[in-house]
Amino acid sequence: MLAGKRILLIVGGGIAAYKSLDLIRRLRERGAAVSPVLTRAAEEFVTPLSVSALAGEAVHRDLFDLTAEAEMGHIQLSRVADLVVVAPATADLMAKMANGHADDLASTLLMATDTPVLIAPAMNVRMWDHAATRRNRATLAADGVTSVGPNDGSMACGEYGPGRMAEPLEIVAAIESALASGPLAGRRVLVTSGPTHEPIDPVRYIANRSSGAQGTALGRALSGLGADVVFVTGPARIPPPDGVTVVKVETARQMHEAVRAALPVDAGIFAAAVADWRVTSESTSKIKKGASGTPVLDFAENPDILAEVSRLEEGRPRLVVGFAAETDDVIRHATEKRARKGCDWIVANDVSPATGIMGGTDNAVTLVTDTGAETWERMTKDAVAMALARRIADALGSA
Template sequence: MLADKRILLIIGGGIAAYKALELIRLLRGAGAAVSPVLTRAGAQFVTPLSVAALAGSPLHQDLFDLTAEAEMGHIQLSRAADLVVVTPCTADLMAKMAGGHADDLATTLLMATDKRVLIAPAMNVRMWEHPATQRNLARLRADGVLVTGPTHGDMACGEHGPGRMAEPADIFAAIGAALHDGPLKGRRILVTSGPTHEPIDPVRYIANRSSGAQGTALAAALRDLGAKVTFVTGPATVPPPPGVQVLHVETARQMLEAVEGALPADAAVFAAAVADWRVAQEATQKMKKDASGLPVLAFAENPDILATVSRHRLRPGLVVGFAAETENVIAHAQAKRLRKGCDWMVANDVSPATGIMGGTENAVHLITETGTENWPRLPKTEVAARLAARIAAHLTGQPE
């Protein structure tokens, strides 16, 4: 799978560093060459001997190795790889990467490389949720850094929550996807995201509370599995992920036009919160308050994008809809799946008390013709990873 690929593996300081040893084994078993870099903190958790023995290549630790640096060894090392992987990527390493620091071998390599970088964050739940870490994460994503994990789980510190490093097999899959050898390699997938804005006049519009976070996370997860993703997004507050084709739209009619223009595709996932109605006659000038009283707005129905694509002559092999409900969630979503003609429906409760619409977590029900699966409340990134894995399994004929 990874024959002749060269991985520069940076092992950070954290209890999860022991998982890097299993990752090295997986990479070498797939035919990849691994050049390991062990940080000073990482050496507190795994030994240089064990890393070098498993990698089967020299271990690098010191920036000021005079023999290597006489030939600018850190430049050569950073450029010779096909992919740079940081695992575990601690809060400290993330901060240094986001700030452009280069005060040791690992950070200097990360600054000097011209290759893609994949990080697997691992830290205490409070450190992960800290605003500084989230700012750094957003900065790294914006810079094009790939991210896998973290997941929810028990931690060595005794706490439970997000911050647990992804398992070696999951990191291995993300590496394959980053090198375009993931299970969705060669597949074209369409994803819609965000709200639509339906204008009332030049300064006012009808919209909803969607941030676009779930659709963005899903596009990134599908990209990381090797898919060529076309991302059609309304005016979301969450920026689109790097590495996908982005089509910006404002209204439902514009979204439908962009979606039809992106066909054919192997699968289409409609995560956008499209407005059901628009103002029938948009005012060309700003509407004013005056003595005539309140304005009367006449509405027209927007095109049904999900139903249109489900019955399209270029219908994708898998069509997935989203149902945002506030009551009778599963019953309404089951009926919607049949009414729209899609294959799967992802339903969630967006009542204000749930904090899901516009929030960072989601609790969904996956509805197919065979039944309903109830998923626990998870970060939207983890919901996206699960759904992307199910889509990959379906398209490749693997057990779901």
Template sequence: MISGKHILLVIGGGIAVYKSLELIRRLRDRGAEVTPVLTRAGAEFVTPLSVSALAGRKVFSDLWDLTDEAEMGHIELSRAADLVVVAPATADLMAKMAGGHADDLASTLLMATDKRVLIAPAMNVRMWEHPATRRNAERLAGDGILTVGPNEGNMACGEYGPGRMAEPMEILGAIESAFGTGPLSDRRIVVTSGPTHEPIDPVRYIANRSSGAQGAAIARALADLGAEVVFVTGPAEVSPPAGVEVVRVDTAEQMRNAVHEALPADAGIFCAAVADWRVTNASGQKVKKSPDGLPRLEFAENPDILAEISGLGSDRPSLVVGFAAETENVLENATAKRRRKGCDWLVANDVSAGTGIMGGTENKVTLITEDGPEDWPRMGKDAVARRLADRIAMTLSGD
């Protein structure tokens, strides 16, 4: 719980400021005290009056306020909080933090604080992907700064991609996690994600179209609820989320070994699209065209990681969740797969041509449990992840 905790909220400039207002309300609903600091750029998007009304406190903005600074107000502000949250964290604020700049109230108190700092980046996709911002993000992570988001989605400017500020409930989850008070704070969860690459020769491999986006979103959502997440990922298109232990693998066999090494765990979420087969006669050199005809590839089945973990004895996680990507007879095939694999839940989706699911940003899933199927509406993969994470938290807590 965060009741009684004191949050110093730095509000940067950007259209995402409206989410900060909702965050203030959510924090106060949970009994937290919020002291807002509004930057000059932030005040271009929201008024101090609206922020103050929601926070129930004075809004601080001016480093040179004589009343406040007579007693070194920026030092007191930075030390009195239990946690400093920057939302939105603009590219400019991140650059100031990474470079140690202190030329206004927000940057000065961020330099002066002795408390943990959590940032929620928000900016245009090109700004987020700019090498300078990537360097700043890496430096801040190395300095121990916590990060939530950004998410992918449509921008106010009309572009699409990563850069959207995390949703208020995601930020709230990250705050609870920072205090070790999330509903999964005492749980260890293994999540597999992405495709596997099964080599044919040093330059060719068997793979699939999985981007790893759904698995990464699930790992992030679980971490936001306080879980210790071991994220075992194949060669995915998307980056792993912050705040999780990342284990990178290429093949199904490597993924299997990594999962077993990560046990014991309270739950296993097997979202990876593991290749069913591997080439047993893979060549150590690039296979060349030959007048003798096509090369002969010999195949063997890969280990069935989901079935193996579902069938474990004392080391079996108390909750095992599998995934089924189907192109026909989705419900029938997925229901049969859950019985065959022995997992507790199975998340099924239709990835046939035209759905835009495989490699896309949205998902339409059916959760299959011993009680039967439960259809979820089509939504963004981050929203699917949050809903699944909440369900996992409720189940592990016995609610």
């Protein structure tokens, strides 16, 4: 799939830069040509000689290298590639990208390119969770930059959590997905997935049994058909797919913000099991059992993300697909929900305990559209996802 493709690989300055050496080797094994660019900080972790030897090409390092400018200017270098990959994408590089800075070769190439960009973030967990990084992530996603990772794990600094750069083979899979041609090539699709957690106090929350498996399968299937997928996920048990832009959230209100930040898109697929209510007065300390008796919780409605997006006057996706998890009278409830929310399609399923669907590997769905209800046979969630992805591709192709 990568034979004949050229990857412009920008290596940022982090301990994860050592993985870029293996990434180059893996890409070359698959027939891709790699044009490497090292930031000044990256040279503290890997040497230009080792990168050049593996890539089989000269390493680009300096914005003001006059010899290189005579042979191939930085503008041209940024445009001859089929894909620009930033691995590792440090917090600094992401901030430069999000805010339009161009003060070195790497950031100038990223500003000058009209080629798709894929980033593999890597940084300390506290940097990843910092409000500024969250803003930059949302900006980059809105700008069409896709990402792979980061993964959870131990850090070089001794901390544990999200921030480890994706492994080289994960990045290769994301690159293959980004370069894949298919009926959804050039389409931007939003997928929401997983549950939301609505806190009661620092240790308790309201949630549901959604595993995120169907959402992950949908993200994978849509990406496989060539779509640029923005994947907004709650704290799901199933990890997100590779090769998509992942935005992780906890609460319904955070998911609402992430969805609005991801617009505009060609299609919005709302597979997340979003909590309908939240506790109005979240306790800042653990609620104790005691003489005061059983605590009374007051609730407020969460934003109705599906209905809001369905009724947008400007920026509404061409296709809006909602999901309905029901325990009885599935088709009637799903049909009513479609009308109430204003979406184009509803994918309904029976999640009563006897079916084993909630949290299981299979699904049995009914697709409700303006032409009626179409019940599909029970199949794996991957098979449901691919069938639905192809229907979405057909719908967008005729839109």
